[in-house]
Amino acid sequence: MKRFALIGQPNTGKSSLFNRLTGLSQRVGNWPGLTVELAHAKLLLGGQMVELVDLPGIHDLSGYTEDEAVVRDVLSATAFDAQLIVLNAAQLDRQLPLAIQAIATGIPALVVLNMADEAELLGIDINTQQLAAKLGAPLVLVSSKRMQGWDAFKKGLDSLARTPQPAVNARLDAIADTRTAQNHARQALAGSWHLPPTLPARLSHRLDHYLMHPLLGLVLFVLIMALVFNGTYLLGGPLQDGLGSALDWLKNHWLAAAVSPLPTWLQSLLLDGVWQGLSTVLTFAPILFVFFVLMALVEDSGYLARAAYLTDALMSRLGLDGRAFVMQLMGFGCNVPAIMGTRVMREKKQRLLSMLIIPFSLCSARLQVVVFFASTLFSPAVAPWVLMAFYVVSIAVAILTALVFKHKYCASEAYLMEVPPYRLPGFKHVLTRAYGEVRAFFELASTFILLGVVLVWLMTHIYLGEHTLADHLGTLLSPVLDPIGIRHELAIALLFGFVAKEILLGSLAVIYGVSDAGLAGAVMQHLDWVSAMSFVLFTLIYVPCLSTVAAIRRESHSLSFTALSVSWSVALAWVLCLVFYQITSRLV
Amino acid sequence: MTLDRLRTGAHGMVTRLNLDEDTLHRVMAFGLIPGQTFHITRRAAFGGPIMLEVGTTHFMLRGKLARQIEVQTRA
Numbered sequence: 001m002k003r004f005a006l007i008g009q010p011n012t013g014k015s016s017l018f019n020r021l022t023g024l025s026q027r028v029g030n031w032p033g034l035t036v037e038l039a040h041a042k043l044l045l046g047g048q049m050v051e052l053v054d055l056p057g058i059h060d061l062s063g064y065t066e067d068e069a070v071v072r073d074v075l076s077a078t079a080f081d082a083q084l085i086v087l088n089a090a091q092l093d094r095q096l097p098l099a100i101q102a103i104a105t106g107i108p109a110l111v112v113l114n115m116a117d118e119a120e121l122l123g124i125d126i127n128t129q130q131l132a133a134k135l136g137a138p139l140v141l142v143s144s145k146r147m148q149g150w151d152a153f154k155k156g157l158d159s160l161a162r163t164p165q166p167a168v169n170a171r172l173d174a175i176a177d178t179r180t181a182q183n184h185a186r187q188a189l190a191g192s193w194h195l196p197p198t199l200p201a202r203l204s205h206r207l208d209h210y211l212m213h214p215l216l217g218l219v220l221f222v223l224i225m226a227l228v229f230n231g232t233y234l235l236g237g238p239l240q241d242g243l244g245s246a247l248d249w250l251k252n253h254w255l256a257a258a259v260s261p262l263p264t265w266l267q268s269l270l271l272d273g274v275w276q277g278l279s280t281v282l283t284f285a286p287i288l289f290v291f292f293v294l295m296a297l298v299e300d301s302g303y304l305a306r307a308a309y310l311t312d313a314l315m316s317r318l319g320l321d322g323r324a325f326v327m328q329l330m331g332f333g334c335n336v337p338a339i340m341g342t343r344v345m346r347e348k349k350q351r352l353l354s355m356l357i358i359p360f361s362l363c364s365a366r367l368q369v370v371v372f373f374a375s376t377l378f379s380p381a382v383a384p385w386v387l388m389a390f391y392v393v394s395i396a397v398a399i400l401t402a403l404v405f406k407h408k409y410c411a412s413e414a415y416l417m418e419v420p421p422y423r424l425p426g427f428k429h430v431l432t433r434a435y436g437e438v439r440a441f442f443e444l445a446s447t448f449i450l451l452g453v454v455l456v457w458l459m460t461h462i463y464l465g466e467h468t469l470a471d472h473l474g475t476l477l478s479p480v481l482d483p484i485g486i487r488h489e490l491a492i493a494l495l496f497g498f499v500a501k502e503i504l505l506g507s508l509a510v511i512y513g514v515s516d517a518g519l520a521g522a523v524m525q526h527l528d529w530v531s532a533m534s535f536v537l538f539t540l541i542y543v544p545c546l547s548t549v550a551a552i553r554r555e556s557h558s559l560s561f562t563a564l565s566v567s568w569s570v571a572l573a574w575v576l577c578l579v580f581y582q583i584t585s586r587l588v
Numbered sequence: 589m590t591l592d593r594l595r596t597g598a599h600g601m602v603t604r605l606n607l608d609e610d611t612l613h614r615v616m617a618f619g620l621i622p623g624q625t626f627h628i629t630r631r632a633a634f635g636g637p638i639m640l641e642v643g644t645t646h647f648m649l650r651g652k653l654a655r656q657i658e659v660q661t662r663a
Contacts, residue, residue, distance in 0.1 A: 059617035064610040093643045094619040122644060178616045199644065205629075214633035309648050313636035316650060414611040416618050418647045419639065 001042070002050045002161055003078070007071060007102055008086030009095050010057035010346075011420045013114045015039075016300075016429040017086055017144040018054045024432060026054075028440050033077060036070050039436075046158030050081075056346070061101035062177050065413050067346055075105060075170035082108045082160040089113035089141060090122055092193050097181035100188070103137050105170035108163065110156045111139040116148055118421065123196040130192040145426055204302075204421040211306050221310050225329055228298060232291045233333050233364065239286030247279040269457060277453030280500050281446045284336055284547060285438055291330065291337040292434035298326070299344060300425035305417060318399060319406025321345065321415055324354040328398065331361030335544045339551040340437060353409035355552050356565055357401045359544045362394040365501035366540055372505055373536045376520045377529045386533075390540060397541055397572065445550035452546040456499050460492065470495055484577035485531035485585065486538060494538070500545045530588060534581040541573035592638065592654035594628050594661065601625045604658035611653070618647055625662065 008014040018026070022041035031038050039054040055074060056067035075083075085102050087095040092113070103109045111132070113119075119126065132139035140156050142149035176184065211217055251271060259267045298304050308322030315322050323344050331338035338358045342351045362370070374386040459470040467475075473495070474481075474488035481491055489511050496507035505519060512522040523532065543549065543566055553562040594600055602624045605612055619642040620626070627641040637648040 060613055063613040063617060065614070090644050094617075094645050097617075124644075178613055179621070182616070182621065195644065208630075212630060212632075212639075305648075309632055309637055309639070312648075312650070313632055313634035316636075412610075414607075414614040414649075414653055415637075416614055416647055416649045416653070418618075418645060420646075 002045075002048055002081040003167060004050050004052045004160070005075060005080045005083040005107070006052060006054045006086065007075075007083055007098075008057060008112075008114075009059055009088065009091075009098060011418050012057070012086045012088045012095070013144050014057055014086040015054060015433075016426055017112070017114060017142075018052065019426075019429045019432045020144050020147075022052060023428075024435065026432075026436065028436065031074060034070065034073055036074075038074070045161035048161040050161050052084075059098065060178055061098060061105075061175050062181075065346070066348055072170070072172055075107065076172050077169070079167035079169050080107050081163070081165075081167045082110065084110050084112055084157075085137075086112045086114050088115050089119035089126060090115055090124055092126075092189060093185070093195075096185035096189060097178065099135065099137075100181045100184045101175045103135060104174045104176060105172070106168055106174060107170055108160060108165070109137040110160055111135060111137050112153065113139065113141045114144055116141045117143040117146055122199055122202075125194040127192040131188060134188040134192065145424075202421055207422055208306070211303075212309060217306070217310050221307055224298075224303065225307075225326070228294045229330065229333055231294050232287065232330070232337075236287035236290040237364070239290070240283050243286060244279065244283045247275075247282065251275055251279075265461065268461060269454070272461075273454045273457035274450065276457075276503075277450040277499075278446075280453065280502075280547065281442065281449050284334075284441065287334055288337050288340075288438045288441055289434050291334070291341070292437040293430055295330075295337075295341055296430040296433045297425050300423065300430065302420045302422045304344060305419040308417060309419065316415075318402040319410060320353055320402060321350060321411070321417075324350065324357075327354055328358060328361055331358040331363060332394075333364055335359055335361060335363050335548040336441070336551045339548060339555055340441065342555065347411055347413050349409040350411050352556060352561060353402065353405055355556060355561075356405055356409070356568070357398040359548055359552075359565065359569055360394055360398040360401065360541065362391055362540060363501070363544060365545065369497075369501055369504055369539055370536055372520075373523070373532055376523055377532055390536070393537065393576075394540060397576070401568070401572070441551070441554070445547065445554055448550040448553065449546050452550075453499055456495055459495060480574070483582070484538065484574060485534040485581040486577070487527075487531070490535055494542065497539055498543055498546060500547070501539070504539065530581060530585045533584075534577045537580055538573045538577045541576060542570045589659055589661070590655050591657040591659050592651045594659065596628055596631050598628045599625065599662045600628075600659040601662055602657060603660050606656045606658065611656075615649075615653070615657070619643055619645060620657065626659075 006014060006018055018039065022043055026039050026041035028037050028039050040051055042049055042051050055071045058065070058068045058071050060068060061072065083102060085099045087099055099111055113126065126141060128139050128141050138156055140149055140153045142153050211220055255275060256271060259270050304323060304326065307326050311322040311325040315325050327338045327341050330341060335358055338361065339355055342354045345351045345354060370387060370390050374383040378386055459473065460468050462469050464472055470492045474491035477491055478488050481488065492511055493504055493508045497504035506516065509516050509519045512519065512526065514522045549562060549566060552565055553559065556562060602620055602622050604622060605615060607615060624642060628638060629641050629646065630639045635651055637650050638654055639646060639648050
């Protein structure tokens with residue numbers, strides 16, 4: 001099988017071109033010998049099976065960013081039959097040096113000048129034949145959005161696939177340095193790429209007058225984010241609930257009967273352990289899908305760069321960039337997609353710092369717990385203020401964490417970010433991306449979550465003497481939990497809360513031996529408000545849920561980072577609860 | 589004069605880049621090389637990023653980086 005690489009700068013429509021060519025057949029997987037994930041797909045070109053690999057978007061093949069190193073490593077370690085170099089036809093003055101470097105590696109190339117429609121709109125004149133001759137590589141002018149020039153592009157691909165030469169590894173020593181490549185590019189462009197003397201004013205500039213306005217821009221930012229946020233949970237929430245109910249129905253009406261011949265313990269393991277785990281994972285699907293559709297719209301339309309611009313003044317002081325702000329905000333709905341969404345930040349340290357603070361966003365599942373306790377323990381006049389206090393704590397803890405870790409995870413790459421013109425996102429591209437994200441989450445997180453759920457089941461169902469393992473653990477932990485006012489039966493609820501906050505209240509009802517409706521009475525009877533608030537505070541901070549932890553592990557590719565994230569939040573939760581409980585219980 | 593001192597709407601030309609090797613590569617990849625002209629299209633509030641237009645590309649950079657880029661104003 002032949003192997004083609006797809007390389008190019010960010011914002012050139014490279015990934016949307018990849019999606020156009022491959023559709024749903026693409027897979028994301030670890031590249032052998034490297035800790036990077038690359039999307040790849042098999043397709044039939046000119047009667048040959050070809051594996052097309054989408055490499056990260058880069059600016060400079062001789063540069064020092066992580067992505068640039070990854071591209072060099074992949075191109076030199078693996079033999080490629082050809083490379084497709086995707087450039088924005090309207091920005092050749094800046095992008096052609098990359099093509100010149102890539103062609104110099106010796107891998108047969110096809111230069112794809114994408115966004116022909118935008119170049120035309122700007123009045124840019126391109127002599128493709130002359131440019132191809134100067135570059136010494138075939139060149140096609142296309143618009144992947146409008147499928148313009150698609151036939152010529154496909155023909156170019158077919159003829160690359162038919163060439164009989166064996167695959168070659170990139171010659172990295174042949175890559176010209178940035179300055180030399182830029183000089184070559186200038187010579188190549190002279191006479192074959194003409195900018196009009198004055199560029200026409202674009203619609204984007206007029207829109208940015210409002211959307212990037214120092215005041216109005218922030219107001220519009222809040223509105224757009226509110227729209228995305230509500231869109232995700234208004235669409236995804238009911239779907240999640242519906243799917244949850246459907247899975248419960250299946251469990252009660254079908255699965256329970258199917259496993260009834262089995263011993264009781266095995267029934268419980270299958271129903272309350274394995275099935276519970278599976279449904280926890282599955283119910284994330286709708287919300288992840290909706291979130292990634294909306295996020296792809298925000299990113300592909302070009303708005304994400306504007307959001308980053310507007311929030312950068314604040315975020316740079318926390319050692320982060322503006323895109324982290326958007327993800328933090330999304331975390332208030334659900335941490336899992338927010339963690340996965342940090343992928344828009346290409347630099348690893350920035351992503352890690354962002355992943356460290358997202359779990360403190362008070363997500364909708366934890367909100368249920370907070371609302372329940374606030375409304376049970378406080379009067380209707382006070383309860384909203386209690387709720388607000390928890391939001392303040394959530395934000396304060398995130399800021400504190402960012403300040404503590406910003407030097408450890410300090411960005412080493414200079415922050416320059418293109419602000420592309422506004423573009424209409426491609427419908428199919430957006431759906432393909434969302435589908436891919438959901439599947440990737442399932443593939444990598446489901447085992448982890450399932451194991452966790454089964455472990456908690458074992459803890460709460462295996463008896464040692466008269467008590468379960470979880471009971472023993474609660475007793476064992478009492479020297480740690482007593483000082484923060486959390487009684488040992490609540491430790492078991494925290495164990496369930498570790499799996500998912502959605503099941504925390506239900507498990508509490510089981511612990512107190514009451515129905516869900518009777519839980520409020522039981523809580524008032526068993527707990528004073530100070531230790532109850534300490535419990536809620538701990539619940540907010542200690543760990544979001546197993547799915548978030550799984551997402552962190554998946555995205556960071558590091559168990560030790562995941563362990564750091566969990567232990568930092570547990571330790572922080574304990575210290576804050578200690579301060580809260582010790583002071584408040586003395587005051588009241 | 590350094591880039592961070594220019595106002596919104598100013599046109600200028602890069603004269604010198606006082607940058608380490610890694611950053612130099614990043615900055616040059618965005619087309620900012622000595623002799624290149626640019627236009628400051630906007631600046632964010634509270635010391636936020638600066639938006640530059642270089643050729644047909646628009647991008648942002650932070651004040652801290654802009655302070656290391658020497659420029660000359662042009663009419």
